[in-house]
Amino acid sequence: MWGLLDRIVDNHYDVTDRLDDAIDGLEEGLFDVRQQTMEIQKRSFTLRKSLVTLRRLVNPMREILNTLLRRDDSKFAPDMGPYFQDVYDHVLRVIEQTDSLRDLVSTILDTNLSIQSNRMNLVMKKVTSWAAIIAVPTAITGFFGQNIPFPGYGAGWGFAVSCAAIVVGGLILYVSFKRRDWL
Structure with a gap:
Protein backbone atom coordinates (compact mmCIF):
# COMPACT_ATOMS: atom_id res chain seq x y z
CA MET A 1 0.00 0.00 0.00
CA TRP A 2 2.80 2.40 0.91
CA GLY A 3 4.61 1.64 -2.37
CA LEU A 4 1.49 2.34 -4.41
CA LEU A 5 0.78 5.65 -2.66
CA ASP A 6 4.42 6.70 -2.92
CA ARG A 7 4.46 5.93 -6.63
CA ILE A 8 1.28 7.97 -7.21
CA VAL A 9 2.66 10.97 -5.31
CA ASP A 10 5.97 10.73 -7.18
CA ASN A 11 4.02 10.91 -10.44
CA HIS A 12 2.32 14.03 -9.11
CA TYR A 13 5.79 15.49 -8.57
CA ASP A 14 6.67 14.75 -12.19
CA VAL A 15 3.50 16.46 -13.38
CA THR A 16 4.18 19.57 -11.30
CA ASP A 17 7.74 19.71 -12.64
CA ARG A 18 6.49 19.56 -16.23
CA LEU A 19 3.89 22.24 -15.50
CA ASP A 20 6.60 24.37 -13.91
CA ASP A 21 8.73 24.03 -17.06
CA ALA A 22 5.74 24.99 -19.21
CA ILE A 23 5.13 28.06 -17.06
CA ASP A 24 8.81 29.01 -17.37
CA GLY A 25 8.47 28.83 -21.15
CA LEU A 26 5.37 30.99 -20.95
CA GLU A 27 7.22 33.56 -18.85
CA GLU A 28 10.07 33.71 -21.35
CA GLY A 29 7.66 34.32 -24.21
CA LEU A 30 5.75 36.99 -22.32
CA PHE A 31 8.03 39.82 -23.39
CA ASP A 32 8.68 38.44 -26.85
CA VAL A 33 7.05 40.85 -29.28
CA ARG A 34 6.67 38.14 -31.92
CA GLN A 35 4.37 36.00 -29.77
CA GLN A 36 0.70 36.72 -30.09
CA THR A 37 -1.24 37.80 -27.04
CA MET A 38 -4.00 35.28 -27.74
CA GLU A 39 -1.48 32.44 -27.83
CA ILE A 40 -0.14 33.43 -24.42
CA GLN A 41 -3.65 33.67 -23.01
CA LYS A 42 -4.65 30.28 -24.41
CA ARG A 43 -1.53 28.63 -22.98
CA SER A 44 -2.09 30.36 -19.63
CA PHE A 45 -5.68 29.17 -19.37
CA THR A 46 -4.68 25.66 -20.41
CA LEU A 47 -2.00 25.58 -17.73
CA ARG A 48 -4.41 26.95 -15.15
CA LYS A 49 -6.95 24.27 -16.05
CA SER A 50 -4.28 21.58 -15.74
CA LEU A 51 -3.27 22.91 -12.33
CA VAL A 52 -6.87 22.88 -11.11
CA THR A 53 -7.25 19.29 -12.32
CA LEU A 54 -4.04 18.30 -10.55
CA ARG A 55 -5.22 19.95 -7.35
CA ARG A 56 -8.48 17.99 -7.54
CA LEU A 57 -6.48 14.79 -7.82
CA VAL A 58 -3.99 15.57 -5.06
CA ASN A 59 -6.38 16.92 -2.40
CA PRO A 60 -8.13 13.58 -1.76
CA MET A 61 -4.71 11.93 -1.44
CA ARG A 62 -4.01 14.18 1.55
CA GLU A 63 -7.22 13.02 3.24
CA ILE A 64 -6.44 9.37 2.53
CA LEU A 65 -2.99 9.61 4.05
CA ASN A 66 -4.25 11.66 6.96
CA THR A 67 -6.81 8.94 7.71
CA LEU A 68 -4.16 6.21 7.48
CA LEU A 69 -1.84 8.09 9.84
CA ARG A 70 -4.48 8.90 12.45
CA ARG A 71 -6.23 5.54 12.71
CA ASP A 72 -5.75 3.61 15.90
CA ASP A 73 -6.88 0.31 14.45
CA SER A 74 -4.50 0.45 11.51
CA LYS A 75 -3.99 -2.78 9.61
CA PHE A 76 -0.41 -1.72 8.90
CA ALA A 77 2.64 -2.41 10.97
CA PRO A 78 3.48 0.40 13.40
CA ASP A 79 6.93 0.79 11.91
CA MET A 80 5.31 1.86 8.59
CA GLY A 81 4.15 5.16 10.18
CA PRO A 82 7.22 7.17 9.16
CA TYR A 83 6.91 5.96 5.56
CA PHE A 84 3.29 7.06 5.35
CA GLN A 85 4.26 10.34 7.02
CA ASP A 86 6.90 10.86 4.32
CA VAL A 87 4.31 10.32 1.59
CA TYR A 88 1.95 12.69 3.43
CA ASP A 89 4.67 15.36 3.50
CA HIS A 90 5.23 14.89 -0.22
CA VAL A 91 1.51 15.33 -0.86
CA LEU A 92 1.54 18.58 1.10
CA ARG A 93 4.51 19.81 -0.94
CA VAL A 94 2.74 18.95 -4.20
CA ILE A 95 -0.35 20.86 -3.05
CA GLU A 96 1.75 23.88 -2.10
CA GLN A 97 3.63 23.77 -5.39
CA THR A 98 0.37 23.49 -7.31
CA ASP A 99 -1.03 26.52 -5.51
CA SER A 100 2.11 28.56 -6.12
CA LEU A 101 2.12 27.59 -9.81
CA ARG A 102 -1.52 28.60 -10.10
CA ASP A 103 -0.69 31.98 -8.55
CA LEU A 104 2.19 32.31 -10.98
CA VAL A 105 -0.11 31.67 -13.95
CA SER A 106 -2.48 34.34 -12.64
CA THR A 107 0.44 36.74 -12.37
CA ILE A 108 1.47 35.94 -15.94
CA LEU A 109 -2.04 36.70 -17.16
CA ASP A 110 -2.05 40.02 -15.29
CA THR A 111 1.36 40.91 -16.66
CA ASN A 112 0.25 40.02 -20.18
CA LEU A 113 -2.75 42.33 -19.85
CA SER A 114 -0.52 45.14 -18.55
CA ILE A 115 1.90 44.73 -21.45
CA GLN A 116 -0.98 44.72 -23.92
CA SER A 117 -2.41 47.88 -22.32
CA ASN A 118 0.98 49.61 -22.47
CA ARG A 119 1.34 48.77 -26.16
CA MET A 120 -2.11 50.14 -26.86
CA ASN A 121 -1.26 53.35 -24.98
CA LEU A 122 1.83 53.84 -27.14
CA VAL A 123 -0.18 53.37 -30.30
CA MET A 124 -2.84 55.79 -29.08
Whole structure:
Protein backbone atom coordinates (compact mmCIF):
# COMPACT_ATOMS: atom_id res chain seq x y z
CA MET A 1 0.00 0.00 0.00
CA TRP A 2 2.80 2.40 0.91
CA GLY A 3 4.61 1.64 -2.37
CA LEU A 4 1.49 2.34 -4.41
CA LEU A 5 0.78 5.65 -2.66
CA ASP A 6 4.42 6.70 -2.92
CA ARG A 7 4.46 5.93 -6.63
CA ILE A 8 1.28 7.97 -7.21
CA VAL A 9 2.66 10.97 -5.31
CA ASP A 10 5.97 10.73 -7.18
CA ASN A 11 4.02 10.91 -10.44
CA HIS A 12 2.32 14.03 -9.11
CA TYR A 13 5.79 15.49 -8.57
CA ASP A 14 6.67 14.75 -12.19
CA VAL A 15 3.50 16.46 -13.38
CA THR A 16 4.18 19.57 -11.30
CA ASP A 17 7.74 19.71 -12.64
CA ARG A 18 6.49 19.56 -16.23
CA LEU A 19 3.89 22.24 -15.50
CA ASP A 20 6.60 24.37 -13.91
CA ASP A 21 8.73 24.03 -17.06
CA ALA A 22 5.74 24.99 -19.21
CA ILE A 23 5.13 28.06 -17.06
CA ASP A 24 8.81 29.01 -17.37
CA GLY A 25 8.47 28.83 -21.15
CA LEU A 26 5.37 30.99 -20.95
CA GLU A 27 7.22 33.56 -18.85
CA GLU A 28 10.07 33.71 -21.35
CA GLY A 29 7.66 34.32 -24.21
CA LEU A 30 5.75 36.99 -22.32
CA PHE A 31 8.03 39.82 -23.39
CA ASP A 32 8.68 38.44 -26.85
CA VAL A 33 7.05 40.85 -29.28
CA ARG A 34 6.67 38.14 -31.92
CA GLN A 35 4.37 36.00 -29.77
CA GLN A 36 0.70 36.72 -30.09
CA THR A 37 -1.24 37.80 -27.04
CA MET A 38 -4.00 35.28 -27.74
CA GLU A 39 -1.48 32.44 -27.83
CA ILE A 40 -0.14 33.43 -24.42
CA GLN A 41 -3.65 33.67 -23.01
CA LYS A 42 -4.65 30.28 -24.41
CA ARG A 43 -1.53 28.63 -22.98
CA SER A 44 -2.09 30.36 -19.63
CA PHE A 45 -5.68 29.17 -19.37
CA THR A 46 -4.68 25.66 -20.41
CA LEU A 47 -2.00 25.58 -17.73
CA ARG A 48 -4.41 26.95 -15.15
CA LYS A 49 -6.95 24.27 -16.05
CA SER A 50 -4.28 21.58 -15.74
CA LEU A 51 -3.27 22.91 -12.33
CA VAL A 52 -6.87 22.88 -11.11
CA THR A 53 -7.25 19.29 -12.32
CA LEU A 54 -4.04 18.30 -10.55
CA ARG A 55 -5.22 19.95 -7.35
CA ARG A 56 -8.48 17.99 -7.54
CA LEU A 57 -6.48 14.79 -7.82
CA VAL A 58 -3.99 15.57 -5.06
CA ASN A 59 -6.38 16.92 -2.40
CA PRO A 60 -8.13 13.58 -1.76
CA MET A 61 -4.71 11.93 -1.44
CA ARG A 62 -4.01 14.18 1.55
CA GLU A 63 -7.22 13.02 3.24
CA ILE A 64 -6.44 9.37 2.53
CA LEU A 65 -2.99 9.61 4.05
CA ASN A 66 -4.25 11.66 6.96
CA THR A 67 -6.81 8.94 7.71
CA LEU A 68 -4.16 6.21 7.48
CA LEU A 69 -1.84 8.09 9.84
CA ARG A 70 -4.48 8.90 12.45
CA ARG A 71 -6.23 5.54 12.71
CA ASP A 72 -5.75 3.61 15.90
CA ASP A 73 -6.88 0.31 14.45
CA SER A 74 -4.50 0.45 11.51
CA LYS A 75 -3.99 -2.78 9.61
CA PHE A 76 -0.41 -1.72 8.90
CA ALA A 77 2.64 -2.41 10.97
CA PRO A 78 3.48 0.40 13.40
CA ASP A 79 6.93 0.79 11.91
CA MET A 80 5.31 1.86 8.59
CA GLY A 81 4.15 5.16 10.18
CA PRO A 82 7.22 7.17 9.16
CA TYR A 83 6.91 5.96 5.56
CA PHE A 84 3.29 7.06 5.35
CA GLN A 85 4.26 10.34 7.02
CA ASP A 86 6.90 10.86 4.32
CA VAL A 87 4.31 10.32 1.59
CA TYR A 88 1.95 12.69 3.43
CA ASP A 89 4.67 15.36 3.50
CA HIS A 90 5.23 14.89 -0.22
CA VAL A 91 1.51 15.33 -0.86
CA LEU A 92 1.54 18.58 1.10
CA ARG A 93 4.51 19.81 -0.94
CA VAL A 94 2.74 18.95 -4.20
CA ILE A 95 -0.35 20.86 -3.05
CA GLU A 96 1.75 23.88 -2.10
CA GLN A 97 3.63 23.77 -5.39
CA THR A 98 0.37 23.49 -7.31
CA ASP A 99 -1.03 26.52 -5.51
CA SER A 100 2.11 28.56 -6.12
CA LEU A 101 2.12 27.59 -9.81
CA ARG A 102 -1.52 28.60 -10.10
CA ASP A 103 -0.69 31.98 -8.55
CA LEU A 104 2.19 32.31 -10.98
CA VAL A 105 -0.11 31.67 -13.95
CA SER A 106 -2.48 34.34 -12.64
CA THR A 107 0.44 36.74 -12.37
CA ILE A 108 1.47 35.94 -15.94
CA LEU A 109 -2.04 36.70 -17.16
CA ASP A 110 -2.05 40.02 -15.29
CA THR A 111 1.36 40.91 -16.66
CA ASN A 112 0.25 40.02 -20.18
CA LEU A 113 -2.75 42.33 -19.85
CA SER A 114 -0.52 45.14 -18.55
CA ILE A 115 1.90 44.73 -21.45
CA GLN A 116 -0.98 44.72 -23.92
CA SER A 117 -2.41 47.88 -22.32
CA ASN A 118 0.98 49.61 -22.47
CA ARG A 119 1.34 48.77 -26.16
CA MET A 120 -2.11 50.14 -26.86
CA ASN A 121 -1.26 53.35 -24.98
CA LEU A 122 1.83 53.84 -27.14
CA VAL A 123 -0.18 53.37 -30.30
CA MET A 124 -2.84 55.79 -29.08
CA LYS A 125 -0.19 58.43 -28.32
CA LYS A 126 1.18 58.13 -31.85
CA VAL A 127 -2.25 58.26 -33.47
CA THR A 128 -3.24 61.27 -31.38
CA SER A 129 0.01 63.05 -32.22
CA TRP A 130 -0.44 62.55 -35.94
CA ALA A 131 -4.07 63.65 -35.71
CA ALA A 132 -2.96 66.89 -34.01
CA ILE A 133 -0.34 67.50 -36.69
CA ILE A 134 -2.93 66.93 -39.42
CA ALA A 135 -5.36 69.26 -37.63
CA VAL A 136 -3.04 72.26 -38.16
CA PRO A 137 -3.29 72.32 -41.98
CA THR A 138 -6.99 71.55 -41.76
CA ALA A 139 -7.61 74.52 -39.46
CA ILE A 140 -5.48 76.93 -41.48
CA THR A 141 -6.90 75.96 -44.87
CA GLY A 142 -10.37 76.08 -43.40
CA PHE A 143 -9.78 79.63 -42.16
CA PHE A 144 -8.18 80.87 -45.36
CA GLY A 145 -10.71 79.01 -47.47
CA GLN A 146 -13.70 80.90 -46.07
CA ASN A 147 -15.64 83.16 -48.39
CA ILE A 148 -14.85 86.22 -46.32
CA PRO A 149 -11.91 88.55 -46.59
CA PHE A 150 -8.91 87.66 -44.42
CA PRO A 151 -5.47 89.22 -44.05
CA GLY A 152 -3.78 88.86 -47.43
CA TYR A 153 -7.03 88.14 -49.31
CA GLY A 154 -6.49 88.61 -53.02
CA ALA A 155 -2.73 89.15 -52.59
CA GLY A 156 0.07 86.73 -53.34
CA TRP A 157 1.58 87.09 -49.88
CA GLY A 158 -1.66 85.76 -48.29
CA PHE A 159 -1.11 82.37 -49.91
CA ALA A 160 2.54 82.36 -48.82
CA VAL A 161 1.55 83.22 -45.23
CA SER A 162 -1.01 80.40 -45.12
CA CYS A 163 1.52 77.88 -46.49
CA ALA A 164 4.17 79.08 -44.05
CA ALA A 165 1.69 78.82 -41.14
CA ILE A 166 0.86 75.24 -42.16
CA VAL A 167 4.52 74.22 -42.36
CA VAL A 168 5.62 76.04 -39.19
CA GLY A 169 2.62 74.83 -37.15
CA GLY A 170 3.12 71.24 -38.30
CA LEU A 171 6.86 71.35 -37.60
CA ILE A 172 6.36 72.83 -34.14
CA LEU A 173 3.94 70.04 -33.22
CA TYR A 174 6.16 67.39 -34.79
CA VAL A 175 9.24 68.53 -32.87
CA SER A 176 7.24 68.88 -29.66
CA PHE A 177 5.78 65.36 -29.94
CA LYS A 178 9.13 63.88 -30.97
CA ARG A 179 10.79 65.46 -27.92
CA ARG A 180 8.15 63.85 -25.68
CA ASP A 181 8.72 60.52 -27.45
CA TRP A 182 5.16 60.35 -28.74
CA LEU A 183 6.29 59.79 -32.30
